[in-house]
Amino acid sequence: MSFQIDQSGKIEDTAKNTVIAFSNDIQASVFISKKTKRQVQEAFRYHGEISFFIDQIFALAVFYLISDFIIEQKITIDLEYPGRDKFITRLINEHLKSHNKPPHDISFGRIGSKPKVHYAAKDVFDNKIKPTKILTLKQILDKQKDRWALKRVSFNPGRRSGPGPVRTSISKKHKKSR
Numbered sequence: 102m103s104f105q106i107d108q109s110g111k112i113e114d115t116a117k118n119t120v121i122a123f124s125n126d127i128q129a130s131v132f133i134s135k136k137t138k139r140q141v142q143e144a145f146r147y148h149g150e151i152s153f154f155i156d157q158i159f160a161l162a163v164f165y166l167i168s169d170f171i172i173e174q175k176i177t178i179d180l181e182y183p184g185r186d187k188f189i190t191r192l193i194n195e196h197l198k199s200h201n202k203p204p205h206d207i208s209f210g211r212i213g214s215k216p217k218v219h220y221a222a223k224d225v226f227d228n229k230i231k232p233t234k235i236l237t238l239k240q241i242l243d244k245q246k247d248r249w250a251l252k253r254v255s256f257n258p259g260r261r262s263g264p265g266p267v268r269t270s271i272s273k274k275h276k277k278s279r
Contacts, residue, residue: 103175105218106163109226111181112155115139120225120232121162123176124218129169130225131162132232133241140238144245156185160192161244165234167193173203179212196244 103125110119115138122130138158145154159182167176182189186209194204212218224230 103177104167105212105216106166106176106178107212107216107218107222108159108179108181109222112138112158112162115142118226119162120222121159121166122218122222122225123166124216124221128217128221129166129233130221131166132225132235133158133162134235137236137238137241141241144242148245155182156189156192157245158241160189161196161241162236163189163193164196165236165240167205168197168200168202170203170205173205175206176208177212178207178209179218180209 104123105125106121106123108119108121110117112119112133115135118135119133119138120130121133122128141158142151142154145151145157150157163178167174178186178189180186190207190209193207197204225232
């Protein structure tokens with residue numbers, strides 16, 4: 102079976118709510134309030150990971166949306182954040198694996214504004230229908246606390262650590278300042 106996922110209200114727009122929905126024969130949606138997004142954004146800023154805020158929240162919302170699937174599905178996500186699709190897919194799969202859920206065939210592509218999934222997300226965004234799930238601040242931060250705890254105790258060889266290149270100690274004649 103194949104599902105499409107769409108978003109209404111960008112995650113980075115903290116003045117608006119965000120809805121991420123899927124549609125096929127069935128429909129479901131995840132709702133994140135603007136207040137929750139601002140609080141989460143502040144937590145990411147505090148931990149120095151503000152650049153990952155959008156990717157992490159988007160991946161987490163998609164995870165909560167598809168977490169009830171018991172068998173592998175083909176999922177097409179609307180290309181909301183070009184260039185970040187591999188990272189977002191990896192984050193979704195990490196969440197699925199940590200909860201012993203089956204991996205899914207996730208791809209990104211343009212869905213457009215005509216499919217049913219667009220209206221599934223838009224109707225919740227416009228308060229015409231109620232969302233299936235509402236993500237709370239606690240749910241989001243509980244998933245992030247593990248990552249932030251690991252960040253404090255682990256060494257990341259991808260980043261430079263230490264003082265930088267060693268400078269030679271050969272003295273040069275300096276001009277006296279006036």
